[in-house]
Amino acid sequence: xxxxxxxxxDFMGKQKIAMIFSLILITISIGSIVTRGLNFxxxxxxxxxxxxxxxxxxxxxxxxxxxKSNNFIDASVQNFGSSKTVQIKFQSQSDSESxxxxxxxxxxxxxxxxxxxxxxxxxxxxxxxxxxxxxGSLAILxxxxxxxxxxxxxxxxxxxxxxxxxLVHDVVxxxxxxxxxxxxxxxxxxxxxxxxxxxxxxxxxVVFDRVRENFKALRKKSPAEVFNISIAQTxxxxxxxxxxxxxxxxxxxxxxxxxxxxxxxxxxxxVLIGTYSSIFVASTATLNLGISRDDLMPVxxxxxxxxxxx
Amino acid sequence: MNHYPVxxxxxxxxxxxxxxxxxxxxxxxxxxxxxxxxxxxxAVDESLINRISSSLSAGGVSNFESIIENETVITKFNNIxxxxxxxxxxxxxxxxxxxxxxxxxxxxxxxxxxxxxxNLGLDLKGGVYFLMEVDMKEALANKxxxxxxxxxxxxxxxxxxxxxxxxxxxxxxxxxxxxxLASKAFDKLxxxxxxxxxxxxxxxxxESIVGTIRDKAISDIKDKALEKNISTIxxxxxxxxxxxxxxxxxxxxxxxxQLPGVQDSSEIKETLGSVxxxxxxxxxxxxxxxxxxxxxxxxxxPLGYKLYFDQDEQPVLLSKRIIVSGDQLIxxxxxxxxxxxxxxxxxxxxxIGAKRMLDFTRNNVGNNMAVVYKDREFxxxxxxxxxxxxxxxxxxxSNATIQGVFSNQFQTTGLDSPKFATKxxxxxxxxxxxxxxxxxxxxxxxxxxxxDNIDRGFQSVLIGFVLVLIFMLIYYxxxxxxxxxxxxxxxVLMVAMxxxxxxxxxxxxxxxxxxxxxxxxxxxxxxxxxxxxxxxMGNTAQSSIKAxxxxxxxxxxxxxxxxFIAAIVLFAFGTGPIKGFAVxxxxxxxTSMFTAIILSRAIVNLVYGNKTKLKSISI
Numbered sequence: 044x045x046x047x048x049x050x051x052x053d054f055m056g057k058q059k060i061a062m063i064f065s066l067i068l069i070t071i072s073i074g075s076i077v078t079r080g081l082n083f084x085x086x087x088x089x090x091x092x093x094x095x096x097x098x099x100x101x102x103x104x105x106x107x108x109x110x111k112s113n114n115f116i117d118a119s120v121q122n123f124g125s126s127k128t129v130q131i132k133f134q135s136q137s138d139s140e141s142x143x144x145x146x147x148x149x150x151x152x153x154x155x156x157x158x159x160x161x162x163x164x165x166x167x168x169x170x171x172x173x174x175x176x177x178x179g180s181l182a183i184l185x186x187x188x189x190x191x192x193x194x195x196x197x198x199x200x201x202x203x204x205x206x207x208x209x210l211v212h213d214v215v216x217x218x219x220x221x222x223x224x225x226x227x228x229x230x231x232x233x234x235x236x237x238x239x240x241x242x243x244x245x246x247x248x249v250v251f252d253r254v255r256e257n258f259k260a261l262r263k264k265s266p267a268e269v270f271n272i273s274i275a276q277t278x279x280x281x282x283x284x285x286x287x288x289x290x291x292x293x294x295x296x297x298x299x300x301x302x303x304x305x306x307x308x309x310x311x312x313x314v315l316i317g318t319y320s321s322i323f324v325a326s327t328a329t330l331n332l333g334i335s336r337d338d339l340m341p342v343x344x345x346x347x348x349x350x351x352x353x
Numbered sequence: 354m355n356h357y358p359v360x361x362x363x364x365x366x367x368x369x370x371x372x373x374x375x376x377x378x379x380x381x382x383x384x385x386x387x388x389x390x391x392x393x394x395x396a397v398d399e400s401l402i403n404r405i406s407s408s409l410s411a412g413g414v415s416n417f418e419s420i421i422e423n424e425t426v427i428t429k430f431n432n433i434x435x436x437x438x439x440x441x442x443x444x445x446x447x448x449x450x451x452x453x454x455x456x457x458x459x460x461x462x463x464x465x466x467x468x469x470x471x472n473l474g475l476d477l478k479g480g481v482y483f484l485m486e487v488d489m490k491e492a493l494a495n496k497x498x499x500x501x502x503x504x505x506x507x508x509x510x511x512x513x514x515x516x517x518x519x520x521x522x523x524x525x526x527x528x529x530x531x532x533x534l535a536s537k538a539f540d541k542l543x544x545x546x547x548x549x550x551x552x553x554x555x556x557x558x559x560e561s562i563v564g565t566i567r568d569k570a571i572s573d574i575k576d577k578a579l580e581k582n583i584s585t586i587x588x589x590x591x592x593x594x595x596x597x598x599x600x601x602x603x604x605x606x607x608x609x610x611q612l613p614g615v616q617d618s619s620e621i622k623e624t625l626g627s628v629x630x631x632x633x634x635x636x637x638x639x640x641x642x643x644x645x646x647x648x649x650x651x652x653x654x655p656l657g658y659k660l661y662f663d664q665d666e667q668p669v670l671l672s673k674r675i676i677v678s679g680d681q682l683i684x685x686x687x688x689x690x691x692x693x694x695x696x697x698x699x700x701x702x703x704x705i706g707a708k709r710m711l712d713f714t715r716n717n718v719g720n721n722m723a724v725v726y727k728d729r730e731f732x733x734x735x736x737x738x739x740x741x742x743x744x745x746x747x748x749x750x751s752n753a754t755i756q757g758v759f760s761n762q763f764q765t766t767g768l769d770s771p772k773f774a775t776k777x778x779x780x781x782x783x784x785x786x787x788x789x790x791x792x793x794x795x796x797x798x799x800x801x802x803x804x805d806n807i808d809r810g811f812q813s814v815l816i817g818f819v820l821v822l823i824f825m826l827i828y829y830x831x832x833x834x835x836x837x838x839x840x841x842x843x844x845v846l847m848v849a850m851x852x853x854x855x856x857x858x859x860x861x862x863x864x865x866x867x868x869x870x871x872x873x874x875x876x877x878x879x880x881x882x883x884x885x886x887x888x889x890m891g892n893t894a895q896s897s898i899k900a901x902x903x904x905x906x907x908x909x910x911x912x913x914x915x916x917f918i919a920a921i922v923l924f925a926f927g928t929g930p931i932k933g934f935a936v937x938x939x940x941x942x943x944t945s946m947f948t949a950i951i952l953s954r955a956i957v958n959l960v961y962g963n964k965t966k967l968k969s970i971s972i
Contacts, residue, residue: 094802136734138792142619162802164618168793171484182926189918197911231861234923234931238868238938241919245872245912249879252908280875280882287824287878288871291817295867298816300809302476303864310868 054274054322055267055330061323065212072219081222084229085132087176089169091141092132093148098158100126105155113151115144121227124301128162141166179233183214186240198251199338205329206247209320213243217313231306239313242288246281246321253277254326258336266334270326278322285318355898355962357955365955368947369842375849378459378470385436386456387443388596389426395448397424405443412442427456433800450594453614453800471852474859474933475796477810479803480613481621484794485586487606492578492788493571500549500566501525507545513538516559525549525564526556535560575605581787583608588783589625608790618797624776626792629728630679630785631700631765631777635713636721636752637670644668661725663749664767671723671749676713679727681706685781687774690766696774697766700781707761714758724751724765726777729789743789810863817867818844821874829881831971835956836877839948843873846944851937861934869941875912876949880905881972894967902954909950913942 085092103120106129110118115133123130131148135141145164152159187207194203214236221228253273261269289311296307389405391397402419405426409417414435419428428443430436436453443451455478457470475482497520504525508515515538516528527542529535539553539562548570552563579602586608587600599611615621637644637658647654648668654660658670684701702710713722729743751767768774798806821840825833847866851858884901892900920942923935961967 096799096802137731138622138795139731141795142622146619160799160801162799164795164797166792166795168486168791170486171793178926182922185926186919186922189922190915193915193918230931231864234861234927234934237919237923237931238934241916241938242872244915244919245875248912248915249908252911256904276886277882280878283828283878283882284872284875287821287874288868290820290824291813291867291871294813294817294820295864298809298813299864299867300806300813300860302806302860303810306861306864 052271052275054271055327056271058323058327058330061327065320065324068216068219069212072216072222075219075222079222079225081218081228082225084227084232085165085167085172086230087172087228088134089167089172090133091135091144092130092163092165093145093161094123094128094130094163095149095152096160096162097127097129097156099156101129101156103129106131106152109151109155110148113147115148115151124304128301135166138166138168175230175233179230182233182237183240186237187211190240190244194248194251198255199334201329201332201334201338202251202254204332205325206244206251208328209247209317209325210240210243212320212324213239213313213316216316217309220312221309226308227305229305231303232309235306235309235313238310239317242310242314243317243320246284246317247325249280250274250277250321250326251329254329255339258339262336266330266336270330274322274326281318281321285314288314355895355954355958357958361951362955365952368846369952372842372846372849374466375468375853376845378457378463378468379848379852381458381460381470383455383457383470383473385430385433386454387428387430387436387440387451388454389428389443389446389449389451390424390594392448392450392592397421397426401426401449404446408442408446409439412438414439414442429456433804437800444594450592452594452596454596455613469852469855471848472855472857473803473807474857474862475611475613475803476798476860477803477807477858478613479616479798479800480611481615481618482612482794482796482798483610483618483622483625483792484603485608485610485626485790486793487575487579487582487608488789488791489575489578489606490788492574496566496570496574497523497525500546500564503546504542504564507541508538511537511541513541523566525566527562527564528556529560529562532560535562538562572605578787579606579608581784582790585784585786586610586625586790589779592779592783593621607793614800616797616799618795622792622795624779626786626790627728627776627780628786628789629726629777629780631682631781632678632725632727632747633676633710634723634725635672635674635676635717636723637672638720642670644670661723661747661749663752664769669723669749669752671725676722677702677706677710679781679785681709682781685778687771687778688764689771689774690764693766695766696768696771697764698768698774698778698781699762699764702761704761710763711758711760714755714760718755718757720755721752722755723749724767726750806860810860814863814867814870818870821870825874825877829972831960832877832881832884832957835953835960836874836881836949838956839877839953840870840873842952843941843945843948844870846948847937847941850940850944854936856936857933859933861931862937865934865937865941869938869945872916873941873945873949876905876909876945877953879908880949880953884970884972888970888972894961894970895964898957898961898970902950906950909946913946917942 103122106120110120110131118131118133120129120131122128133144135144149161187210191203191207194206217236217239221232250273253276254270257269257273261272264272292307292311292314295303296311299307402421405419405428416431416435417428417439419426428439430439440451440453455473459468459470501518501520504527505518513534514530516530518527527538529538535553539551542562542564543551548567549564550567554561554563583600583602590598590600590610590612595612595615597613599609601609603609610625612621642655642658644660645668647660647670654670657673659673661669661671663669681703682700683703685698687696687698689695690697726748728746730746732742732744734742751765768777822837825836827833829836844866847869880901883905884897887897887900888894917939920935920939923931924939927935961970
């Protein structure tokens with residue numbers, strides 16, 4: 044079976060459209076991150092969260108009202124996976140205060156449904172949250188530096204810059220999606236972002252590998268043509284791998300349960316964007332940096348031949 | 354044509370056999386059990402099993418099964434509800450403690466052969482997680498005092514007179530009258546106190562020595578305090594009856610505590626973090642002193658005495674000299690006073706404590722001795738550092754006449770309730786904390802949520818897996834079968850590696866497995882697409898297979914190494930859940946390289962390798 048057949052398509056010729064598309068996405072993402080911010084989870088904000096499991100479906104507003112009338116003004120209430128499960132988040136100064144508030148909360152919630160039970164409770168001190176943000180950002184930074192070095196050694200600096208441009212593109216847009224739909228951004232999303240980096244890179248490297256090979260094999264073609272041919276040759280692999288990965292991610296998203304919902308979602312977005320960027324962003328960036336055949340040829344020492352002249 | 358040497362095929366079979374063996378323990382599932390063990394030296398034998406089964410039957414629980422293993426009775430139940438009910442009933446067995454656990458049903462022969470199932474993380478088992486931060490201020494302050502005393506001692510021994518000696522902003526500043534004295538002192542101090550880095554200099558025209566404590570000394574102090582706290586917390590945790598508790602250090606100032614199966618965290622939290630201890634002091638028997646007067650006038654207490662209050666806010670004057678402190682206790686048991694029936698703690702002292710108590714009581718029959726309960730109380734939060742500020746709280750809980758001479762074993766009464774007595778006994782038994790702790794992160798996962806997480810996790814792995822298998826089968830036909838076998842073996846090998854390493858499976862870990870399943874096919878897709886290209890160029894089937902595998906190799910290596918870099922960074926910087934994800938991801942990369950490249954090639958060779966006139970292949 045052959046899904047895509049033989050493709051002859053001027054990918055590089057579409058770089059203007061791709062660039063405009065990417066720029067729009069990035070502008071929306073950054074705009075949203077700056078103006079709306081992220082709906083940070085407990086891991087980062089600190090405070091207390093409780094997950095209550097109700098026996099019957101329950102209206103969030105009912106819980107909100109009853110919390111409000113009991114002086115829980117800052118509490119946020121949202122569904123957690125199903126309409127019967129509700130997560131309630133509120134600020135707390137210390138673990139003892141957190142326990143106290145949690146007990147109060149159960150007393151408020153129980154009358155709404157006597158069969159409800161508290162499934163999960165978290166307390167995170169604010170200092171831990173700050174540390175996590177710092178560690179997380181550092182992790183992404185170090186991952187990018189490590190990858191930059193590896194690709195520079197194995198390929199060439201232009202490829203390295205191209206792949207990092209694609210990476211940053213993917214991360215910014217994935218985070219942007221979380222900002223736009225205000226989905227909770229917690230520690231597992233951070234892990235997902237790092238997986239997205241790994242994945243997007245995987246895709247990009249496969250294309251670059253073929254470009255490197257074709258530069259050597261197709262000596263008469265222009266760099267743009269080499270990129271077009273390479274992308275065409277690898278596109279069925281890119282699409283099939285994205286498809287199989289998406290299949291399992293969709294399984295995780297729909298069946299995996301509330302605790303990995305966000306994680307799966309971030310990866311789905313990341314895989315889609317990553318597939319697009321490995322075709323249109325990484326290659327165009329590298330091409331526009333002026334990559335040429337000579338950059339990839341092994342350097343021949345000047346004057347080597349002269350030694351043989353008597 | 355396309356052949357592997359015999360040794361390579363044997364190696365593949367060997368690796369697979371090993372993988373299947375180590376992965377096997379994980380397919381048996383787990384059952385809900387309650388583990389009952391002796392608190393002290395009570396017997397764990399058939400009679401205990403009988404007691405357990407009769408009390409369970411009396412409590413209305415049926416369908417259970419008990420066995421003895423490692424001095425523990427393990428009672429299996431059919432569901433969580435029975436298990437909870439069972440635990441409640443078994444908690445009432447005096448002399449024994451019971452703990453909830455999820456136990457893998459690995460058959461004995463497999464366990465004996467060295468196989469074990471993966472550990473489950475708290476998010477899959479249910480339980481409580483604490484991250485505690487040790488407040489090192491106190492431990493450091495003690496060290497500062499000690500060093501100060503040491504410096505004074507050295508200077509007076511060497512007869513060097515000083516103008517002043519004090520700690521200023523974590524620096525020990527000693528002032529002298531002349532440069533000569535300062536130099537002499539500098540020489541002596543530098544040689545005898547290694548933990549401090551001394552410098553001689555003039556400050557505002559005064560000859561001084563400034564000492565800063567060395568980083569090594571500070572980290573030693575922190576290490577010691579942390580280790581002591583860990584051992585105290587560990588012995589406190591062991592008192593609760595928790596199956597497979599984890600107490601481990603994280604970094605230089607933090608402790609992780611994981612208590613599987615525990616649901617109500619508030620009481621445990623209080624006990625773990627308690628700095629409460631007891632002190633025994635002589636009561637001021639001087640008729641001329643009046644505690645009420647001291648308390649009302651606000652004047653200082655008479656020399657050698659200190660003002661305390663008892664539980665009813667009544668003032669008492671106690672000697673500043675401690676007879677015995679909590680450190681000298683080696684055992685404590687809660688009980689009730691035989692005469693009055695009031696709760697009490699009977700304590701046992703070590704040799705030093707016993708001798709001091711003996712000396713004191715021998716000389717003081719008829720006088721009073723007081724027991725001081727020392728604790729701390731939350732005052733406020735420092736607005737700058739966000740740390741909590743506490744002040745010590747000391748309450749006289751007992752003030753009684755010494756009736757006779759005693760030494761190493763005696764009772765302390767005057768406690769509020771039996772519950773309080775039990776808690777106090779536990780705290781005294783387990784030793785004191787070297788430095789106060791504060792919980793900075795707490796997580797509770799309900800047992801049903803844990804079970805739900807396992808079920809959903811495995812379901813999603815299964816469904817995602819089946820979807821990929823179907824897709825590959827349709828798209829690559831026979832080669833799809835090859836890829837699917839490779840994929841299957843990949844999961845087996847991953848599970849085997851995780852079990853062998855004793856890794857803990859968490860929800861993000863499952864996600865890591867799922868993700869690797871999705872990505873593991875990538876290598877095969879790369880190879881197969883390459884073979885298709887070679888065929889399209891008109892090459893023979895055999896040479897296309899060979900070229901496909903060879904040419905795809907460097908691409909696969911490059912792609913996997915870069916992902917591996919990301920996984921390593923995740924592991925190095927991540928905590929808890931992220932680490933778990935990184936471990937499965939990196940193991941998956943390694944195993945998938947093996948299965949997708951070496952194993953799949955072996956199968957392809959087996960199918961097509963011998964056919965010299967191969968016309969077409971099913972791809």
